[in-house]
Amino acid sequence: MTATRVLVLNSGSSSLKYQLLDMRDRMRLATGLVERIGERTSRLKHTPLTGGGESRERGGAIADHDAALKAVAAELAQDGLGLDSPELAAIGHRVVHGGKRFTEPTVIDEAVLAEIERLIPVAPLHNPANLTGIRTARSLRPDLPQVAVFDTAFHTTMPESAARYAIDVETADRHRIRRYGFHGTSHAYVSRATAELLGKAPEEVNVIVLHLGNGASASAVRGGRCVETSMGLTPLEGLVMGTRSGDTDPAVIFHLTRVAEMSIEEIDALLNKKSGLIGLCGDNDMREIRRRVDEGDERAQLAFDIYIHRLKKYIGAYYAVLGRVDAVVFTAGVGENAAPVREAAVAGLEQLGLAVDPELNAARGDGARVISPAGARVAVAVVPTDEELEIATQTYALVGGGGD
Ligand SMILES: Nc1ncnc2c1ncn2[C@@H]1O[C@H](COP(=O)(O)OP(=O)(O)O)[C@@H](O)[C@H]1O
Numbered sequence: 001m002t003a004t005r006v007l008v009l010n011s012g013s014s015s016l017k018y019q020l021l022d023m024r025d026r027m028r029l030a031t032g033l034v035e036r037i038g039e040r041t042s043r044l045k046h047t048p049l050t051g052g053g054e055s056r057e058r059g060g061a062i063a064d065h066d067a068a069l070k071a072v073a074a075e076l077a078q079d080g081l082g083l084d085s086p087e088l089a090a091i092g093h094r095v096v097h098g099g100k101r102f103t104e105p106t107v108i109d110e111a112v113l114a115e116i117e118r119l120i121p122v123a124p125l126h127n128p129a130n131l132t133g134i135r136t137a138r139s140l141r142p143d144l145p146q147v148a149v150f151d152t153a154f155h156t157t158m159p160e161s162a163a164r165y166a167i168d169v170e171t172a173d174r175h176r177i178r179r180y181g182f183h184g185t186s187h188a189y190v191s192r193a194t195a196e197l198l199g200k201a202p203e204e205v206n207v208i209v210l211h212l213g214n215g216a217s218a219s220a221v222r223g224g225r226c227v228e229t230s231m232g233l234t235p236l237e238g239l240v241m242g243t244r245s246g247d248t249d250p251a252v253i254f255h256l257t258r259v260a261e262m263s264i265e266e267i268d269a270l271l272n273k274k275s276g277l278i279g280l281c282g283d284n285d286m287r288e289i290r291r292r293v294d295e296g297d298e299r300a301q302l303a304f305d306i307y308i309h310r311l312k313k314y315i316g317a318y319y320a321v322l323g324r325v326d327a328v329v330f331t332a333g334v335g336e337n338a339a340p341v342r343e344a345a346v347a348g349l350e351q352l353g354l355a356v357d358p359e360l361n362a363a364r365g366d367g368a369r370v371i372s373p374a375g376a377r378v379a380v381a382v383v384p385t386d387e388e389l390e391i392a393t394q395t396y397a398l399v400g401g402g403g404d
């Protein structure tokens, strides 16, 4: 039997998303999510997509990513899709930080694991969870190729002028301090899909991609290659996010250590977990923020305004970086679903050729779609991201799938 299936694992700091795909026709066989890992109120939602199976949910504490993956394996086995299946060709893992070394999807061995571990200080929320997922998957199927697909890989084409911070070169090089960028799998997939939507080859188009999920980042993609992105050494820089501040004056940190006597760990937690939308208004879900805005809540309005202001600054900056822009594209949870965010982000940018058609923007739709008025100089579009499909495709190609 030819092995044609790929299991994709996307381990977040407190979640595990997964998909099982058959790469012959890129069909999803099962998908699911474990949330609130490490809390007493963990939740696993598993959806088999073949044989008319229904979604199953279970609650109760799931202590860590090891337990989460074992619970997922049990759910898959219940549908006859267990990890012991000879049809499984490989397991693909999203790994958030690959540093400078990993520019391509990579088959995981001990040396690769050691490098992902070494990078934990620059991706403290993500790399530890990624590592646990890999180690557990290897223990469940030691014979199977495990492939790491790095968030940083797509951004390794950034020129030095964009990738370097203006700090002492020797210090920066010694400690590998530079701008790496993240969400690259999404930026790569969405920029390619945008070219397709416009009926052009990726080499022909310049695109600004706005990936707005819990984490959020913007990128400028020239002819299929990333030339600038908003996240930096870590996923903290750039846009306002669900719980992360994005850009601040680095002196905020010195100031807090001096006047508030906060420790570095406390400031790290403040900027990564208690800032952004949640820090500004107590909510990090854009649906809830919009509901509060519609009720006239002033803190929610201020949080929304700060979020949009930052987004607009990045659109303008990346317009200048690219010189010519063919499309501005919104993706991920907020970008795909929140019409008011899209409308506000391009409001007043008519001089740049940017506008949304109110009806197209408000219309619900699952697929990639243009939402700018007919004949607009720059297309504004919504393109759903699919990091899991992209990871599965890269994983399958690397292990020689489709060859026999
Ligand atoms: N209908 C919607 N309207 C506005 N925001 C939404 C909607 N659906 C989801 N979101 C937002 O999407 C966010 C999650 O995005 P997602 O890309 O799934 O995040 P991540 O992969 O980073 O966990 C949620 O925090 C929520 O604010």
Ligand SMILES: CC(=O)OP(=O)(O)O
Binding pocket: 012, 096, 126, 151, 182, 183, 213, 214, 215, 216, 235
């Ligand atoms: C890198 C990053 O921010 O990822 P996520 O959006 O999944 O938190």
Ligand SMILES: [Mg+2]
Binding pocket: 213, 214, 332
């Ligand atoms: Mg995401």
